[in-house]
Amino acid sequence: MMARKPLIAGNWKMNLNHLEAIALVQKIAFALPAKYFDKVDVTVIPPFTDIRSVQTVVDGDKLLLTYGAQDLSAHDSGAYTGEISGAFLAKLGCTYVVVGHSERRTMHAETDELVLAKTKAALKHGLTPIVCIGEGLDIREAGDHVAYNVTQLKGSLAGLSAEEIAKVVIAYEPVWAIGTGRVASADDAQEVCAAVRGALAEISDGATAEAVRVLYGGSVNAKNVGDIVGQTDVDGALVGGASLKSDEFATLSAIAAGGPLP
Numbered sequence: 001m002m003a004r005k006p007l008i009a010g011n012w013k014m015n016l017n018h019l020e021a022i023a024l025v026q027k028i029a030f031a032l033p034a035k036y037f038d039k040v041d042v043t044v045i046p047p048f049t050d051i052r053s054v055q056t057v058v059d060g061d062k063l064l065l066t067y068g069a070q071d072l073s074a075h076d077s078g079a080y081t082g083e084i085s086g087a088f089l090a091k092l093g094c095t096y097v098v099v100g101h102s103e104r105r106t107m108h109a110e111t112d113e114l115v116l117a118k119t120k121a122a123l124k125h126g127l128t129p130i131v132c133i134g135e136g137l138d139i140r141e142a143g144d145h146v147a148y149n150v151t152q153l154k155g156s157l158a159g160l161s162a163e164e165i166a167k168v169v170i171a172y173e174p175v176w177a178i179g180t181g182r183v184a185s186a187d188d189a190q191e192v193c194a195a196v197r198g199a200l201a202e203i204s205d206g207a208t209a210e211a212v213r214v215l216y217g218g219s220v221n222a223k224n225v226g227d228i229v230g231q232t233d234v235d236g237a238l239v240g241g242a243s244l245k246s247d248e249f250a251t252l253s254a255i256a257a258g259g260p261l262p
């Protein structure tokens with residue numbers, strides 16, 4: 001089986017202004033020495049207004065962590081007030097862009113069709129989309145979570161070629177585990193991430209599915225990350241609250257790298 005390098009992505013959501021962003025990036029870099037980056041990719045996903053400042057610190061200090069954005073427009077340019085083009089994000093040196101986070105699917109009524117269009121826009125501009133899927137509590141309690149996630153995944157990637165799918169990261173984030181402190185068990189994360197990989201093989205091919213990184217997200221912290229990323233089909237984490245604390249984020253990144261602790 002192909003070895004997949006784990007990815008730890010810190011989704012800051014709507015937290016920290018550009019000055020606070022600079023301070024946090026510097027603290028994370030200080031707490032996470034270069035040796036860890038051979039074994040784990042670490043990225044921060046700040047608000048749009050922080051990205052230029054983060055770029056300046058990362059480039060100026062030659063940091064090994066990367067950065068990305070929390071959303072992008074499906075369009076390249078034009079009369080789309082308030083939207084941000086993938087071209088702008090690429091110009092700012094972003095590596096990743098989160099697409100279809102449950103907070104956008106829920107609060108901004110983003111459909112699988114729009115998530116697909118945004119995924120295509122990301123790929124067009126050379127960004128790696130982190131495509132989010134995840135079920136609500138009602139679906140989990142009804143026992144329909146695997147089928148639900150597979151349907152959401154297929155809808156969000158519909159019609160992409162195997163070459164395009166190879167460039168995508170998937171994040172399984174059960175909605176009931178986001179910001180609640182209620183983390184999915186390692187077995188629950190593995191069950192859905194394995195089903196995601198199976199579905200990826202159906203819509204691309206086995207080798208592509210083996211190479212795609214599938215992350216888990218939802219109340220990940222330094223205490224639970226080891227069990228979660230220890231699962232066969234879980235290749236890292238999309239971290240919310242714990243990514244705002246430099247020591248905790250550095251520690252959980254080091255654990256994903258296989259240790260030792262910094």
Ligand SMILES: O=C(CO)COP(=O)(O)O
Binds near residue numbers: 011177181219
């Ligand atoms: O939504 C998340 C990351 O995208 C998870 O957030 P929390 O880690 O705060 O639960």
